[in-house]
Amino acid sequence: MRFIKLIIFLVVFQLNAQQGGMWIPSLLEGMNETEMRSLGSKLSASDIYDVNNSSLKDAIGHFNGGCTSEVISEKGLLLTNHHCGYSQIQSHSSLEKDYIKNGFWAKSFEEEIPNEGLFVEFIVRIEDVTEVMLKRVTDDMSPREKQSQIDKNRNAFEKTIEKEDWQGFKISPFYKGNQYFLFITERFEDIRLVGAPPVSIGKFGSDTDNWVWPRHTGDFSLFRIYADKNNRPAKYSEDNRPYTPKHYLPISLDGIEEGDFTMVFGFPGRTNEYLPAVAIEQITQKVNPLNITIREAALKVIDANMKEDDLVRIQYASKQARIANSWKKWIGENLGIEKSGAVTIKKDFEAEFLKALHNQGKTAEYGNILPQLENLYSEIEDINLKRNSFSQVFLVTNELMRMMVRLTQMEMASEKGETAFEKARDRTINQIRSIHKNYSVKVDKGVYKNVMPLFTDNIDASIYETTAFVDLERSLAVLNGEMREVVTKLNNDPAYIYAKPFVLDFYQNVDPEFKRLNTEINALQTQYMKALMEVMPNQRYFPDANRTLRVTYGKVNGYSPRDAVYYKPVTYLDGVIEKYVPGDYEFDVPEKLRQLYENKDYGDYADKNGKLPICFLGTNHTTGGNSGSPAIDAEGNLVGLNFDRVWEGTMSDIYYDPEICRNIMVDLRYVLFIIDKYAGADHLIKEMKLVHPKK
Ligand code: ARG
Ligand code: ASP
Numbered sequence: 001m002r003f004i005k006l007i008i009f010l011v012v013f014q015l016n017a018q019q020g021g022m023w024i025p026s027l028l029e030g031m032n033e034t035e036m037r038s039l040g041s042k043l044s045a046s047d048i049y050d051v052n053n054s055s056l057k058d059a060i061g062h063f064n065g066g067c068t069s070e071v072i073s074e075k076g077l078l079l080t081n082h083h084c085g086y087s088q089i090q091s092h093s094s095l096e097k098d099y100i101k102n103g104f105w106a107k108s109f110e111e112e113i114p115n116e117g118l119f120v121e122f123i124v125r126i127e128d129v130t131e132v133m134l135k136r137v138t139d140d141m142s143p144r145e146k147q148s149q150i151d152k153n154r155n156a157f158e159k160t161i162e163k164e165d166w167q168g169f170k171i172s173p174f175y176k177g178n179q180y181f182l183f184i185t186e187r188f189e190d191i192r193l194v195g196a197p198p199v200s201i202g203k204f205g206s207d208t209d210n211w212v213w214p215r216h217t218g219d220f221s222l223f224r225i226y227a228d229k230n231n232r233p234a235k236y237s238e239d240n241r242p243y244t245p246k247h248y249l250p251i252s253l254d255g256i257e258e259g260d261f262t263m264v265f266g267f268p269g270r271t272n273e274y275l276p277a278v279a280i281e282q283i284t285q286k287v288n289p290l291n292i293t294i295r296e297a298a299l300k301v302i303d304a305n306m307k308e309d310d311l312v313r314i315q316y317a318s319k320q321a322r323i324a325n326s327w328k329k330w331i332g333e334n335l336g337i338e339k340s341g342a343v344t345i346k347k348d349f350e351a352e353f354l355k356a357l358h359n360q361g362k363t364a365e366y367g368n369i370l371p372q373l374e375n376l377y378s379e380i381e382d383i384n385l386k387r388n389s390f391s392q393v394f395l396v397t398n399e400l401m402r403m404m405v406r407l408t409q410m411e412m413a414s415e416k417g418e419t420a421f422e423k424a425r426d427r428t429i430n431q432i433r434s435i436h437k438n439y440s441v442k443v444d445k446g447v448y449k450n451v452m453p454l455f456t457d458n459i460d461a462s463i464y465e466t467t468a469f470v471d472l473e474r475s476l477a478v479l480n481g482e483m484r485e486v487v488t489k490l491n492n493d494p495a496y497i498y499a500k501p502f503v504l505d506f507y508q509n510v511d512p513e514f515k516r517l518n519t520e521i522n523a524l525q526t527q528y529m530k531a532l533m534e535v536m537p538n539q540r541y542f543p544d545a546n547r548t549l550r551v552t553y554g555k556v557n558g559y560s561p562r563d564a565v566y567y568k569p570v571t572y573l574d575g576v577i578e579k580y581v582p583g584d585y586e587f588d589v590p591e592k593l594r595q596l597y598e599n600k601d602y603g604d605y606a607d608k609n610g611k612l613p614i615c616f617l618g619t620n621h622t623t624g625g626n627s628g629s630p631a632i633d634a635e636g637n638l639v640g641l642n643f644d645r646v647w648e649g650t651m652s653d654i655y656y657d658p659e660i661c662r663n664i665m666v667d668l669r670y671v672l673f674i675i676d677k678y679a680g681a682d683h684l685i686k687e688m689k690l691v692h693p694k695k
Helices: 002-017 031-038 086-091 143-158 277-308 310-340 342-359 369-397 399-414 418-437 441-454 472-479 483-490 494-535 573-579 591-598 647-653 668-678 682-687
Strands: 060-063 067-071 077-080 120-128 168-174 179-188 190-196 221-227 261-266 550-555 570-572 613-618 630-632 638-645 663-667
Touching (some): 031 550, 067 261, 077 638, 179 221, 261 663, 277 369, 277 441, 310 647, 342 369, 342 494, 369 399, 369 441, 399 418, 399 483, 399 494, 418 472, 418 483, 472 483, 570 573, 591 668, 613 668, 638 668, 668 682
Antiparallel strands (some): 060 067, 060 120, 077 221, 120 179, 168 179, 190 221, 261 550, 261 630, 570 613, 613 663, 630 638, 638 663
């Protein structure tokens, strides 16, 4: 009997372990630790997170607030994705020094390039602060009263936080605001570019292969953290020196095989795993199609111009990638939601929830949450779509309109007086400068003609002939002078006259109404989360991603996307050569790499069958922000670099289906091979600690 129970227990654990989840590193003891061991991990919870001793978490840095990176040498060498360092690589590139096309390798510390504004943040410790944050917050309060009590608690608490002068902190809500955690942070601001492969390796396959398996991309780049003479965070200075980390990841030369344990440690951005079915329907049937259409209209123009003109190709490389990435993701998300039957599954789950409420006599307490959510989602739909189309057109795709949004905000600030105006003007000038750093009027006007009809019938492309803002010097001239004068000049500019009514409508009507309804929705989601955990306590609940440090784990595993089709979990250099299209902008392969392939000159980096692995798949539950996260083996060594998910599984942000959701990692052996054999940068390899855990 006991034996059978044990078997059942193990089976349930095995199945559950494949169900995803992104866990809080300081709370792994117990369920997660056991589950990880059942998958083959030899790590203890304190190997991963420890406050008093160095642990894996000390090697994991939040890269510029949007990606993840990890320290891989005692001299602060930092690994992240090529696409995470893309705007830095791009910003140092020109027609003469085309680092995008040719790659970049610093041969010494002196050649490493500083990056203004770039930062990397580490987590020193994590504390549960739910009690202080929710003090005197009661169920009978309105959402607004609750929020104001929480703000009060936060203000009082912030004054008492114990930390060193050079450290920062962050308090974030978890489980929809049912829990709060404090993060003590260390932010380094002198981060220099060390190396990047050419785009034909770092972004091999480009948009065609993005979000797709099988994949053959060497999506990595290298940076270095510099610190002051006390090894503490500091602004850029020539006197800074390479940072000595508390921990850095050893790299395994033995790699992975199907079935091996992996864990991904990083900063996932945002997921929404506890939405009601109505919300998923709204996203997939209304919001995604709208946003896909607008981005597609912009991409048509940008892509055509990039192919035609080398300067535009460099100028728009990073912008294009940003627009195309979510565009393609949303298409995959819609397909996955459909294929997995997520809406029906959620509806069944909701029925189960209602039944549990009934059985436990809690219908009076929680029974109106779902009906209320349904009403609110239908109420918010129109305004939600308006808000999305404004943001896709005015903030994401069209650059002249983005300038107009910033300028309108500046005029709004001027109504508050000189000081507010001056602050807003400085900010606006910076924003306009940064847009003009890489700006083509021809491209932007083309984008305008394509996207604006999707927002309004009022189209006037002639504003591009007459506005000052297509030119940086003329823009700055308008912004120069005292407040009244600037506002008058601004209101005579044709693009401003055209755009201002749309922008004002957005800020005065659309956005406030959206926020009002959204606050109500959020309050109900908080209650829904609480009710779920109370009445169905045996489900696995992990907190939605919120840009805080998380652990996710699983196994190296293939998948079956369609009937009779099975995708193996590892790709090889042979596949790069299979995809090779000479001269193609997505699938060209550098000659040197082809030669290394011909000669099978793989150094120490081939697998035991003599093949060079490129990418592999795992069942780790990841999302945007996990890019650049380390994939760590059973003993804490680096084996992979996370950078993407498979097409069929991009819906994992809303619904994680263990059958088809997989994350994609670059095999570290390919990274080392490129650094060593392709780039000849073996001085970097010498800094690292290479290990053979399987021997
Ligand atoms: N899809 C991946 C992520 O969401 C990788 C994007 C970079 N690659 C590219 N071809 N744009 O960010
Ligand atoms: N590519 C994503 C990133 O940049 C990761 C993902 O969405 O899977 O973070």
